[in-house]
Amino acid sequence: MPELPEVEVVRRGLDAHVVGRALDSVEVLHPRPVRRHLAGAEDFAALVSGRRVLAARRRGKYLWLPLDSGDAVLAHLGMSGQLLVQPATAPPERHLRVRFGLGRPPGPDGGQRLELRFVDQRMFGGLSVSPGGADLPPEIAHIARDPLDPLFDDTRFVAAARQRASEVKRILLDQRLVSGIGNIYADEALWRARMHGSRPGTALRPAQLHRLLAEVRAVMAAALEQGGTSFDSLYVNVNGQSGYFDRSLHAYGREGDPCPRCGTPIRRIPFMNRSSYFCPRCQPPPRARRGLPRGARTGGRD
C-alpha cells in the first residue's frame, strides 16, 4: 500500500523519466482502472494518444500529468497500484492494466523503446483524463494539502479539527482537512502522540493537535529514511513490502505485542471495517461523556 512518501517517490520518477516524452500509444487492458473516466476506455485512449507530458504533479496521494493538449492524466495508486517505466520488450506484469508507449526523448540517441505501465492487483486505483490542465484537477479540488506540503496550514487544520465532534482518527483520515494519511500512519502518529483515536476533536487542545501533526510528519520522515526506494533508477517503483513495515511500526498490526514504550500489550479494536491498534496505557480511551443514556457509548472498548 503506497503511503504518501512513496507516492512522492513515484512523482519524482515520473518527473525524471516521463516528463518531456509523448504518450504515443495507449492500451487499456482492463476496464476497471479507467472507471472514473466516464466517457470510457476508448475515449481515454483517444484523449491521451500522441500527447506530450509537460509535468508530474501531486496532491495528497493523487498524481497528475499535465499534457500539451490542456488536459491531464489523473492517477491514483489505490491499495496496490504501481507506475512502472519498463523497456517495451519486457514481459507484461501479471496485473498490467494500462500501458503507454513512450516517444523517444529529444537528443541524438533516444535509447531503447520504453513504456509507462499501470500495474494494479486489486484495482482500487485508477486513471482518468481531466480537463483541468496544469492546475489542480477539479475532480480533486476537495483534497486538502498534505502535512509535508510547504503550504499546508497547521493553524487552519487545528482550528477545523477542534470544531469537529468526530473522533480524532476520523479527522486524520478526512481528506478534506488533511491528505496523505492512511490507516497505518494514523495509528502510528496517534501512538507517538500518546493520544487515543477516539478522542473527539472538540476535546483536544491546540497544542495537542499541533503535536499530533508533528508526529504525522515524523512518521512520514521515518518512512522516507527507511524506505530505501531509489528514484534514480529507471524504474518508478512502489514497493508496499518495504522494510519500513517490518521494522518501524510501533503499534499498527502488533496486537498483543508489548508497547515499545511501556510494555503493555497493544490492543486491536474494529474501526471502519478495518482495525485500530493502540496502547491502552499510553493512549487511554476517553471517558464516557456525562448525560448520554446508558449503553450509548460505542467504540468497542470494554
Add this chain to the structure above:
DNA sequence: ATGAATTCCTGTTGGC
C-alpha cells in the same frame, strides 16, 4: 449539511 456506514477488489491467512 454533517457524520457515519458501506462499497469496490483480489491475494493471503487462519481455522477446521
Add this chain to the structure above:
DNA sequence: TGCCAACAGGAATTCA
C-alpha cells in the same frame, strides 16, 4: 490437504 470465511485498505458513494 482443501475449503472457505475473514481480513487488508483509499476514498467515493450511500445512508441516516
